[in-house]
Amino acid sequence: MSQARMKVAVLVSGSGSNLQVLIDRVKSGDLEIDLVGVISNREDAYAITRAKEAGIPVAVLSHVPSGKRMSISTFEKHALEQIQQWSADLVVLAGFMRVLSAQFIHSVPCPMINLHPSLLPNYKGLDTHQRVLRSGDNHHGCSVHLVTAELDAGQVLSQAWLSVRTGDSAETLAKRVQVLEHQLVPFTIDLIIKGVISIQDAKTANSSSMMPLPLKLWLDQP
Structure with a gap:
């Protein structure tokens, strides 16, 4: 009897390029998950x-019926209802640009992972590419980590690295890091499915039954 596929919900705020990568990997058969729903906090x-064209259910939680922008508490109430309705096994924050409350994070009935454009624990928060350049770092990249109540502070599951080149700007770094993101997110989800990365062990900082975290990948382009 075949094992049930992992049900994945995705939270987004922007263009959804990482969502598109997941859609394409599922369609090609390279990633054995079911994308059960997408939640956006922006109507534009x-x-x-991307989600609608792929036939994935979408919940747009940006404004209340009166036209007023939705408060974070109202957003979280409806988002939690959707995640529960979809029976998600995993929630992926991919370019989701709203800070979630500790109450919401603890209420979600499944693990949540976030993609962050830096080599955590360095450069939590925004403007990571510019901060890397200001600091004169030789390396940069992106991380997938567990979502916890503290911003960008959950256990890092995986990282993709690249070299900062002479002449790099924040814009060129952003483009180069995005290439890494498109590889790291599906790679990490696949390792979770296969049990190579144990989220439960990561939560408890127990390394006895898994590879040392974070998994570090050198994915720099020549």
Whole structure:
């Protein structure tokens, strides 16, 4: 009897390029998950179009019926209902640009992972590429980590690295890191499915039954 596929919900705020990578990997058979739903906190996010074209249910939680922007508490209430309705096994934050409350994070009935454009624990928060350049770092990259109540502070599961080149700007670094993101997110989800990465052990900092975390990948382009 075949094992049930992992049900994955995705939270987005923007173009959804990482969502598109997941859609394409599922379609090609390279990633054995079911994308059960997409939640956007912006009504103009292109990720909504990507999801609809792929036949994935979408919940746009940006404004209340009166036209007023939705408060974070109202957003979280409806988002939690959607995640529960979809029976998600995993929630992926891919370009989701709203800070979630500790109450919401603890209420979600499945693990949540976030993609962050830096080599955590360095450069939590925003403007990571510019901060890397200001600091004169030789390396940069992206991380997939567990979502916890503290911003960008959960156990890092995986990282993809690249070299900072002479002449790099924040814009060129952002483009180069995005290439890494498109590889790291599906790679990490696949390792979770296969049990190579144990989220439960990561939560408890127990390394006895898994590879040392974070898994570090050198994915720099020549």
